[in-house]
Amino acid sequence: MQNFGKVAVLAGGFSAEREVSLASGAAVLDALKSKGIDARLFDPAERDLGELKTQGFDIAFNILHGTYGEDGTVQGALDALGVRYTGCGVLASALGMDKYRCKLIWQALGLPVPPYAVLHDDSDFAAVEAQLGLPLFVKPAAEGSSVGVHKVKQAGELAQIYKQLRDEKLHGEILAEQFVSGGEYTCGVLAGEALPSVKIIPQTEFYDYEAKYLRDDTVYQCPSDLPPEQEAHMRALALRAFAAIGGGGNCGRVDFLRGADGALYVLEANTLPGMTSHSLIPKAAAQCGIGFADLCVKILQTAYVSN
Ligand SMILES: Nc1ncnc2c1ncn2[C@@H]1O[C@H](COP(=O)(O)OP(=O)(O)O)[C@@H](O)[C@H]1O
């Protein structure tokens, strides 16, 4: 076993996802300790980040979700302090929070994204409805947890949902996106390799906040139902999409939608996936024989990938 020195498990933090982060942090802490690693929980909401230096930590395992932890902020601070950390660096973290700019990069590289439009006050909403078809999805570009995501079904409804989202002052541009109806998948990326895909089957109309956090009837299927050649295609797309935003050899997840005709579309990237024992990356890793504790050690090793 590589000697990692004194490891800080960064968890908690200031975002709305603080509780989720603490749950992941506790699981990671236990796992690292079970491997004989000198790991301690470090909550930046309770301690100054500078203590990482003054208290002699060698490396940070970042499991802070949302604003500050996942968006490049803490990554920049750690770079400035000269502390190594797991997961993505500043650029990939910041881009991963912004669905619009991810799409621009993926489109430029010829990766498939669902047809979409950026909405403005003076958009021709009827024309967007006609162009993308109904139903369609509307979403703020820089939120998560399905916050602000709406399915528009009725002609004429788009303008009203747009105004509502604009007035809520959510983060990022407001996007309208073609409805892709043939299933939802996610594919983990770890140290430059793709993990087996997981199919997400919500019992709600789409994978909304309720299905993600409040209900316990969402089905996560791994191995998924993709035929082998499409599984291989999804894994290749996940690696390309993740590398395109600068994720490279770190750890992350790329989410996909499948069309009714079977075509795959890249939906979004997640640069700091959850790490409780029932999170999706641990599920996918288990499928290829990597247990939770070994997974945590592998992620710790990504701190040595240059960010
Ligand atoms: N174009 C689309 N077609 C079908 N379902 C979609 C589409 N866009 C979003 N959804 C549904 O809404 C959920 C949340 O949207 P997503 O873009 O992933 O935002 P978030 O960052 O909040 O997870 C998705 O998991 C999916 O169930």
Ligand SMILES: [Mg+2]
């Ligand atoms: Mg999503």
